[in-house]
Amino acid sequence: MFLKRLCFVLLFLGLGLLANAQEEGKSTPKDTVSLPAALDNATMTPRLPSDKRLDDYRASRDYNYERDAPPPDNPLARIWNWLSQKINDxxxxxxxxNFWQYVFLVGIAGVVIWLLYKAEFIGGMFAKKSEEELVYNRITENIHELDFANLIEEAIAARxxxxxxxxxxxxxxxxxxxKKFIHWQPTKTNRxxxxxLQETKFKKDFEQLTYQFEYVWYGEFGVTESQFLRLKEEFQAFSTRL
Structure with a gap:
């Protein structure tokens, strides 16, 4: 029973496809010619929006694509706006x-070089060590091996x-x-x-000498002869009290 129904459906579909093919063959002749459509000469009447409608469109922010900001009311803001416009132009x-941007680049480079020079960056990288720095490195190795009397005389003679x-x-x-008041080591700080010397009577005076020394040496301030003579007296007076 099932096979009979299946055969009937297949036969029906086959007849339908055959009928469609024959219909297409009849409706589509083999020799056909395409002709252009006839021109439409009907008169066109344009439709324009009313003036009120156009004014509504012009006033609407949805159709204002430029969105130019209104001029500021503040006088200072107006000056800044004018200056910004001039700079942009x-x-x-x-x-x-063609010209001014290279002038500005050269000027910026000159300012950077000047700032590096003022910070002693270039000099610190490329300059040779001065005689003072060489002596400083040598005297910090071992203070017990140095003849301070001769070294001080040489430094004073050289001003x-x-x-x-x-x-x-x-x-x-x-x-x-x-005198066993301190234990010297090259890695220790002055502080x-x-x-x-916290428990000794020399602590206050030595702290003052340390402050003056750090001001002169690490601050790299110039020392006049009269200023040095006062420092010399203080060092010698402290040495005498030991």
């Missing part, structure tokens, strides 16, 4: 693109009062070490020696 000009102050301070450290 200048940066967009051919004179800036190098900063170095002479440094030598006086190191000589003071040597004297404190020899460590001040703390070691």
């Amino acid at each position: 200048f940066l967009s000009s051919s004179a800036y693109e 190098n009062y900063r170095l002479a102050t440094r030598l006086y301070y190191l000589n003071t450290l040597k004297q404190l070490t020899d 460590s020696y001040v703390e070691e």
Whole structure:
């Protein structure tokens, strides 16, 4: 029964396809010619919106694509707006693109080099070590092997009062070490020696000498002869009290 129904459906579909093919063959002749459509000569009447409708469109922000900001009411803001416009016009000009931008780049480079020079960055990288720096590196190795009397005389003769102050301070450290008030080590800070003298009567005076020495040496301030003579007297007076 099922096979009979299936055969009937297939036969019906086959007859339908055959009928469609024959119908298409009849409706589509083999020799056909395409002709252009006839021109439509009917008169067209344009439809224009009313003036009120156009005014509504013009006033609507939805159709304002430029969105120019209104001029500011504040006088200072108006000046800034005018100045910004002038700057933008200048940066967009051919004179800036062909000449002035290179002038500005050279000027910026010059300012950077000047700032580096003022910060002693270039000098610190490329300059040779001065004689004062070489002496400083040598005298910090072992203060017990140095002839401070001769070194101080040489520094004073050369009018190098900063170095002479440094030598006086190191000589003071040597004297404190020899008298067992402090334990000298190259890696210690000056403040460590001040703390070691906490229980002695020399602490206040030595702290004052340390402050003056750090001001002269690490602050890299110039020392006049009269200023150095006062420092020399203080170092010698402290040495005498030890």
